[in-house]
Amino acid sequence: MSDVKRRVLSIQSHVVHGYVGNKSATFPLQVLGFEVDAINSVQFSNHTGYDVVKGQILNETELDELFCGLESNNLLKCYSHLLTGYIGDVSFLRKIAEIVKKLRSEESKIIYVCDPVLGDNGEMYVPAELLPIYQTVIVPLADIVTPNQYEAELLAGMKISTESDVWKAVDWFHEKGVDIVAISSSDFGQRGELRTFLSKRNGPRFALNIPKQGTSISFTGTGDLFASLFLAHSYRKHPDQLGYVLERTVATLQAVIKRTIAEIPEAMLNGKEAPNYSQCELKLIQSKADIENPQVVLKAEQIK
Amino acid sequence: MSDVKRRVLSIQSHVVHGYVGNKSATFPLQVLGFEVDAINSVQFSNHTGYDVVKGQILNETELDELFCGLESNNLLKCYSHLLTGYIGDVSFLRKIAEIVKKLRSEESKIIYVCDPVLGDNGEMYVPAELLPIYQTVIVPLADIVTPNQYEAELLAGMKISTESDVWKAVDWFHEKGVDIVAISSSDFGQRGELRTFLSKRNGPRFALNIPKQGTSISFTGTGDLFASLFLAHSYRKHPDQLGYVLERTVATLQAVIKRTIAEIPEAMLNGKEAPNYSQCELKLIQSKADIENPQVVLKAEQIK
Numbered sequence: 001m002s003d004v005k006r007r008v009l010s011i012q013s014h015v016v017h018g019y020v021g022n023k024s025a026t027f028p029l030q031v032l033g034f035e036v037d038a039i040n041s042v043q044f045s046n047h048t049g050y051d052v053v054k055g056q057i058l059n060e061t062e063l064d065e066l067f068c069g070l071e072s073n074n075l076l077k078c079y080s081h082l083l084t085g086y087i088g089d090v091s092f093l094r095k096i097a098e099i100v101k102k103l104r105s106e107e108s109k110i111i112y113v114c115d116p117v118l119g120d121n122g123e124m125y126v127p128a129e130l131l132p133i134y135q136t137v138i139v140p141l142a143d144i145v146t147p148n149q150y151e152a153e154l155l156a157g158m159k160i161s162t163e164s165d166v167w168k169a170v171d172w173f174h175e176k177g178v179d180i181v182a183i184s185s186s187d188f189g190q191r192g193e194l195r196t197f198l199s200k201r202n203g204p205r206f207a208l209n210i211p212k213q214g215t216s217i218s219f220t221g222t223g224d225l226f227a228s229l230f231l232a233h234s235y236r237k238h239p240d241q242l243g244y245v246l247e248r249t250v251a252t253l254q255a256v257i258k259r260t261i262a263e264i265p266e267a268m269l270n271g272k273e274a275p276n277y278s279q280c281e282l283k284l285i286q287s288k289a290d291i292e293n294p295q296v297v298l299k300a301e302q303i304k
Numbered sequence: 305m306s307d308v309k310r311r312v313l314s315i316q317s318h319v320v321h322g323y324v325g326n327k328s329a330t331f332p333l334q335v336l337g338f339e340v341d342a343i344n345s346v347q348f349s350n351h352t353g354y355d356v357v358k359g360q361i362l363n364e365t366e367l368d369e370l371f372c373g374l375e376s377n378n379l380l381k382c383y384s385h386l387l388t389g390y391i392g393d394v395s396f397l398r399k400i401a402e403i404v405k406k407l408r409s410e411e412s413k414i415i416y417v418c419d420p421v422l423g424d425n426g427e428m429y430v431p432a433e434l435l436p437i438y439q440t441v442i443v444p445l446a447d448i449v450t451p452n453q454y455e456a457e458l459l460a461g462m463k464i465s466t467e468s469d470v471w472k473a474v475d476w477f478h479e480k481g482v483d484i485v486a487i488s489s490s491d492f493g494q495r496g497e498l499r500t501f502l503s504k505r506n507g508p509r510f511a512l513n514i515p516k517q518g519t520s521i522s523f524t525g526t527g528d529l530f531a532s533l534f535l536a537h538s539y540r541k542h543p544d545q546l547g548y549v550l551e552r553t554v555a556t557l558q559a560v561i562k563r564t565i566a567e568i569p570e571a572m573l574n575g576k577e578a579p580n581y582s583q584c585e586l587k588l589i590q591s592k593a594d595i596e597n598p599q600v601v602l603k604a605e606q607i608k
Binding site: 009014016017027030031033034035037038039040043044045046050051052053054055056058062065066067068069070072073075078277278285286288 | 313318320321331334335337338339341342343344347348349350354355356357358359360362366369370371372373374376377379382581582589590592
């Protein structure tokens, strides 16, 4: 029997149509050899950008029920990772904290990958009451966090105006006990680029510039995909390999976005026609080969 | 843009841990290039064979809500297939019938693959009231059905005692309008074998013997896996290729079961130790290569 556990408890949204939350995270993880035990925090017909959204929301009592089912069958020891993404409710987030602690008491080596989804581009899209809970309760429990620049600003409680600020914010996470901080995107690239950052506590630091793929459309689910790919590629890697982990994560992401864009009509891409959200869903299933074997072209630089 | 739609609306159970229902069907379909829009008819911690089961059941009103969400966003035309498996409730099953009709009115070419899950080995595990609805409403809407022998007996309303009876039962489905009937397992093999049957209306017929893999454990989720693999391999195949479709479906199934058995302790396999259900879960994720490239060793015979 294999002595390497590769099983993720992933608590995220489920949408019937399209790719966000668990729909974005599960397939890549499975393709990369991880079993995914998915707790779906909602079941919605589609993501919230569409004209209509219908479906059901799991409350913290129901989350607790599912978790107790796992616990009663003595299944809590089987996880190598916990992964959480978008959470929209205070009670649910507090339940997550209990779950982390319980999982860790059963399996001390479990890695908690927290994507602290709060907002993007200067706009919060979760209730503001979640922020202090993330800051004081959730982040201190996490081993790996994957905020974007805006989320890092909110959590660290500082404006990030320079690259030196980036590392100050990163240090805030490390001081809270986080081992690895990946800033999934920021404004600090060259013109037409995003820049990602990666830091290990008491270890190496990296940055990687990502050319924006020319379109006015912002794709949904890319952050969830980043977190799941980063989880998979970083597992059991030596700190010296972290640059390569980031390169592989970004390579797959870029390939998925490129394939997605290739199927969107030109008029929609350049904003002359309103985006059809279904046509803009990530071409994730069609990108299996890019998940299995990311073709690295963008190289990470080690920051001295 | 690709003119071949490969997108399945799959209405089945979801379990957090393990592989039945949508957890058994989705990964193989995705690996074989199909997008899967999964409506989870339940969210349970695990399958019902475990000591404890916790979770939530979707009712027909909530199913309708999700479906209306898809409809409101004009997404019903995007499906090549509808796949349904275990359904435990009369109202839910009646709602499925409405959904098939609505989907077909939007996309006449949609293929409805119905796994009429009723029971196994002479024991029904759904309420008896479902049977007449399957017989008179659901089966006549299906293009492909994948009952086991016992389910074929219940539906066709006859005891299947000889191989000639098998074809009589198969004809009952064809007379109801079903294009392809796959009897996923039966007692008519040689000693130590199961026998599967496949028939196309006004087309060829096949049978294939499957050696039982020596164990007293019956694995959960294999029927759901059969239906999803058959869906994927049969899509757009010429009737003459149907034997090969069955061979590939069975090849993957056998490989998954073999890999699953290989990780179960001997004492559990031979019944000296009680089965640990978690250890008996299908090793589906680990079988990606067998899903992508089934190694056919068991050949189908064409029945004259």
